[in-house]
Amino acid sequence: MKHSVVSLTINGTERQMLVAPGTTLVEVLRENQGLAGTRRGCDQGACGTCTVLVDGKAMMSCLLPVETIEGARVETIEGLTPMQGLHPIQEAFLEGFATQCGFCTSGMIMATAGLLARNPNPSRDDAVRAISGNICRCTGYEAIIDAVLDAAKRMQAAQRSEAA
């Protein structure tokens, strides 16, 4: 099987990479691009810690062979994080104690980003559904669900102040 060149826009920058057949997005992000903020957990789509945005949608990067997403826009936790300070979702997680060991946190935040991109005003059920593919073994989820809802409020407030 031959290697192939795949091109992806990762965190706003177009990247080309030579990959072996079947190479997954999480491998490319962590090993090839050095973006270790995306965690690699179960490698079989069960834990959600590798969640990133692909063309704006939250997806598990361990299940995506990069050849199948040629040309896609990929956003990781590094791309979400502003040069200074934190993204409103990160602020909500930090201030709401929604993180303990931190292994699920990048995935939870990217799942939240995917939710809020398509639904800026989610209900509690929407929040639960959005993170239901992501496992947390520390918090018991309560604080995370609260943080997702708080993040929605923070992003709406930020947009209002931008508009004003």
Place this chain on the structure above:
Amino acid sequence: MAWLKGRGVAAVNYPTGMNLGGDPSQALIHATTTGGFVITLSSVDLGQGIKTVGAQIAAETLGVPYENVVIDTADTDTGPHCMGTFASRGTHRIGNAIMMAAREAREVMMSVAATELEVDPGDLVTDGKGRIHVNGAPDKGMSVVDVALAAHFKLGKTISGRGMYMKPKSEVVPETGEMDPDSCQAHACTVADVEVDDETGEVRVLKMTNAYEIGRAMNPALAHQQIVGGAWMGISHALYETTEPYYPDRAHGPTDFSQYLMPGPGDIAEMDSVIIERPSSNGPYGAKGIGEMTANSPIPAIANAIFDACGVRVTSMPFTPEKILRGLDALRGIAN
């Protein structure tokens, strides 16, 4: 067929630390040139919050702002010794070691300030905001930054401290089994409200009410989060997690993570928890350990609630639908 409601109660007494061949942890602390304090540990923070609580203890003891303390959980090859993060011992053992190290460093810090200010060290106090001054005379003082600079560049001193806490090995009395295995005990009680589907054997936890007596809660937000997360883990142990066969044999059991059951964000129970503070005599600032205990009392509380709901006494974990249904069959006199 119906959802049967039940309520169960369980309590736990949980030891802080354990009887090893001596149970030590050590901490080293030193000031940087600009008055930050670095604490070197081999203890690991895997999410339980020892870095946060350790920095709080150090800041309180040194009399400097929390932000001025950096915890470096270096590495077990190079750091001072720590037995590890287990037995709910971190806050107690490591916290005590940090406190002792910080006391020694504070003494040096105050003596340097006294030399610089030409006063007696006994007359000096810290304001907790980064200044040291003569008691009752806030203007006659200097910043911790200037104290650190003076120590490094003028007096040639290190502002540093060594701390260690060790629970000596307790020999067991062979005749009675008597020993002194722990340093203090934390206590808790859980009330679980559940409902049991008498047709499918499914158990839902509706509400968990917890009361925890954990000595002084060093950081109430972290302690509360430990209770909520631990209760979730207790529910998970009680109702979901197993690598053993479900029904009827191993071939139907989970084989990998995608089939290993645990409650998701849609399965959490309503949670109501209170913390009762009765300071311990030997923990740092009266703390006890609130670690592993949080996953304990939820499990028997759920078992008792299942018994209250449907009369089935489950005796092995997890309390799967199969076990509930077999129990219900037995109660109805149906052989299984």
